[in-house]
Amino acid sequence: MTFTLYSLLQASLLCLNATALLHEERYLKNIGWGTDQGIGGFGEKPGIKSQLMNLIRSVRTVVRMPLIIVKSIAIVLLLLFG
Amino acid sequence: MHSADAAAGTARQPSKRRVPVSQPGMGDPHQLFDDTSSAQSRGYGAQRAAGGLGYPAAAASPQATFLDDPMSNVAMAYGSSLAAHGKELVDKNINRFIPVTKLKYYFAVDTMYVGRKLGLLFFPYLHQDWEVQYQQDTPVAPRFDINAPDLYIPAMAFITYVLVAGLALGTQDRFSPDILGLQASSALAWLTLEVVAILLSLYLVTVNTDLTTIDLVAFLGYKYVGMIGGVLMGLLFGKIGYYLVLGWCCVSIFVFMIRTLRLKILAEAAAEGVPVRGARNQLRMYLTMAVAAAQPLLMYWLTFHLVR
Numbered sequence: 351m352t353f354t355l356y357s358l359l360q361a362s363l364l365c366l367n368a369t370a371l372l373h374e375e376r377y378l379k380n381i382g383w384g385t386d387q388g389i390g391g392f393g394e395k396p397g398i399k400s401q402l403m404n405l406i407r408s409v410r411t412v413v414r415m416p417l418i419i420v421k422s423i424a425i426v427l428l429l430l431f432g
Numbered sequence: 433m434h435s436a437d438a439a440a441g442t443a444r445q446p447s448k449r450r451v452p453v454s455q456p457g458m459g460d461p462h463q464l465f466d467d468t469s470s471a472q473s474r475g476y477g478a479q480r481a482a483g484g485l486g487y488p489a490a491a492a493s494p495q496a497t498f499l500d501d502p503m504s505n506v507a508m509a510y511g512s513s514l515a516a517h518g519k520e521l522v523d524k525n526i527n528r529f530i531p532v533t534k535l536k537y538y539f540a541v542d543t544m545y546v547g548r549k550l551g552l553l554f555f556p557y558l559h560q561d562w563e564v565q566y567q568q569d570t571p572v573a574p575r576f577d578i579n580a581p582d583l584y585i586p587a588m589a590f591i592t593y594v595l596v597a598g599l600a601l602g603t604q605d606r607f608s609p610d611i612l613g614l615q616a617s618s619a620l621a622w623l624t625l626e627v628v629a630i631l632l633s634l635y636l637v638t639v640n641t642d643l644t645t646i647d648l649v650a651f652l653g654y655k656y657v658g659m660i661g662g663v664l665m666g667l668l669f670g671k672i673g674y675y676l677v678l679g680w681c682c683v684s685i686f687v688f689m690i691r692t693l694r695l696k697i698l699a700e701a702a703a704e705g706v707p708v709r710g711a712r713n714q715l716r717m718y719l720t721m722a723v724a725a726a727q728p729l730l731m732y733w734l735t736f737h738l739v740r
Contacts (some may be wrong), residue, residue: 353622354614356617
């Protein structure tokens, strides 16, 4: 019931997984969050939406490979130890 | 963040107060800790000599029998060379994983700083100048400037909080040793969540700030002091004492965080008190208020179950 470091780890794994799952072509483009749709002018500072889109794209790129490994380990451990 | 600082450095220079280099009592500006090695070794040398004279006979005999065997000589020499090699390896690589030199800055405190900082945490209403002093572009060590963040108080306060939580639960017959680990883990998890949330919002709002992660951990760790005060008062005087002291500490931490973060997150003009219009500044103000408002909430959440 208490909020421990282990539950934070589990929650962050699930959230990262959810962010990495957002497919660029099938989903993000349909709701207007594709990365080629929001680029503003060069001079002005990027708004929150474009920062968010950049963040999602970077998370997807960086996290995809290690996430597969971590998820496999988590599946094996959860199967073995419940 | 530092390159952005350098670019904006010329515009920001008038507002950073430069400490004059020839300040008495500061010595080498890049030296964080006083050098007490010579005085210490002299003192210890004298002590050891006096102690050694008293026990020559007792020390000689067991040592003589142990070292007679040449194999143990070789073993000792090999063991000590292994240990030295391992220590050398750790020393070379430790900086890659934990930024030791950066951390040392946050622990360069002395008793007066700790006393005044604790006073500031409980009563920040009369303090006028909240800006951190700089010396040649590096912030001054905490022992010379009360506004500088440190990690000593948050670390000590965290450990004290865990112990006080154990004490509080013990007085209610709810104590068991693993509860200490649970409390520590819970507080650390909330701290990590706060740091990640604030870093994420700072990224989304594109704030050009020199607020480092360790700075943020230090500022967020100051609330443990108020929590300890509240729980101790709750133990002594029951719920009324707990609510009174916790309320006072919550308001103090709120004011403290707003006044400290205002200088770090808001634009220069706004930080000096002149209200600057514009959506961007408004967003930053909301962010500061949200961070400051989260502190009392967390202080209550982490302590209310300890006081019955």
